[in-house]
Amino acid sequence: MNIQWYPGHMAKTKRLIKENLSLVDIVIEILDARAPISSRNPDIDEMIEHKARLVVLNKADLSDPIINKQWKNFFNTHYSNGILINSMMGQGIDEIIKKIEKMMKDKLEYLAHRGRKNKPIRCMIIGIPNVGKSTFINRIVGKTSVKTGNKPGITKGKQWIRINEKIELLDTPGILWPKFDDQNIGLRLGWIGSIKDEILDQEQLAFHLLTFLTQNYGDLIKRRYKINNLSKGTLEIFNEIALKRGFIIKGGELDYQRTAEMILDEFRKGKIGKISLERPDKT
Numbered sequence: 001m002n003i004q005w006y007p008g009h010m011a012k013t014k015r016l017i018k019e020n021l022s023l024v025d026i027v028i029e030i031l032d033a034r035a036p037i038s039s040r041n042p043d044i045d046e047m048i049e050h051k052a053r054l055v056v057l058n059k060a061d062l063s064d065p066i067i068n069k070q071w072k073n074f075f076n077t078h079y080s081n082g083i084l085i086n087s088m089m090g091q092g093i094d095e096i097i098k099k100i101e102k103m104m105k106d107k108l109e110y111l112a113h114r115g116r117k118n119k120p121i122r123c124m125i126i127g128i129p130n131v132g133k134s135t136f137i138n139r140i141v142g143k144t145s146v147k148t149g150n151k152p153g154i155t156k157g158k159q160w161i162r163i164n165e166k167i168e169l170l171d172t173p174g175i176l177w178p179k180f181d182d183q184n185i186g187l188r189l190g191w192i193g194s195i196k197d198e199i200l201d202q203e204q205l206a207f208h209l210l211t212f213l214t215q216n217y218g219d220l221i222k223r224r225y226k227i228n229n230l231s232k233g234t235l236e237i238f239n240e241i242a243l244k245r246g247f248i249i250k251g252g253e254l255d256y257q258r259t260a261e262m263i264l265d266e267f268r269k270g271k272i273g274k275i276s277l278e279r280p281d282k283t
């Protein structure tokens with residue numbers, strides 16, 4: 001499965017980030033807690049240079065709690081910060097505001113000293129498509145200020161949002177990188193819904209996901225799809241799931257497309273269970 005994707009708007013977003021960088025104090029890099037390495041843009045270090053950075057692992061409600069802790073330690077060790085959050089429900093959001101204020105303490109004091117209290121700290125939110133940037137902003141602001149959606153490519157341009165008298169955020173469109181050297185990165189990005197479904201073969205994507213899940217989260221697959229024996233191979237398991245769900249097309253054939261979409265959808269919504277696709281000790 002060859003995954004290559006770099007539409008024009010990605011190049012535009014990269015320019016947008018570069019052009020606005022001088023206006024911001026902190027870059028908030030949002031990663032997907034299920035795949036913190038694959039969801040990290042390798043160009044980011046080069047793009048944001050020495051700007052202060054806060055690493056946020058979003059969708060921590062969908063990932064494996066044990067591995068979440070390991071990632072938190074990993075990012076705290078290597079990048080001096082890493083906060084686990086759930087933008088849907090708001091967990092971890094307060095910690096972020098405190099962290100931003102702490103990181104910018106000197107600047108806030110300096111501005112207050114100069115009598116320029118109303119100049120806010122500006123944070124740019126960046127991350128790959130569908131990672132939850134806009135949801136995070138809405139949660140932090142406490143109301144729907146920007147559009148969100150369960151597919152990539154929702155945010156089209158930049159937008160400034162004031163969260164309180166001290167902090168202003170800049171929402172940006174999701175950005176992916178030109179090519180995925182490692183096939184597994186492409187797969188994980190497909191699984192978490194950061195690559196448009198239309199350009200990927202859903203059956204292959206789901207088949208690979210099911211293989212990963214039976215190998216790493218076998219008990220969850222057994223429980224969700226009532227499978228007793230996982231040793232029979234992915235194809236057989238896939239067929240069994242299709243049959244159990246009654247996904248059959250005219251003539252009695254199994255509906256692979258529908259089964260594939262269902263497995264991907266259930267994984268993305270966390271219905272199979274709390275699953276991490278990457279762990280720090282395997283990178």
Ligand SMILES: Nc1nc2c(ncn2[C@@H]2O[C@H](COP(=O)(O)OP(=O)(O)OP(=O)(O)O)[C@@H](O)[C@H]2O)c(=O)[nH]1
Binds near residue numbers: 152172
């Ligand atoms: N379970 C869960 N879902 C989340 C979380 N944050 C965001 N989502 C969902 O993820 C989907 C994508 O959210 P958006 O905020 O639109 O993502 P985005 O990064 O702004 O996406 P683009 O604008 O397309 O780059 C939506 O369906 C959100 O409801 C989270 O912490 N947990």
Ligand SMILES: [Mg+2]
Binds near residue numbers: 133135
């Ligand atoms: Mg968005």
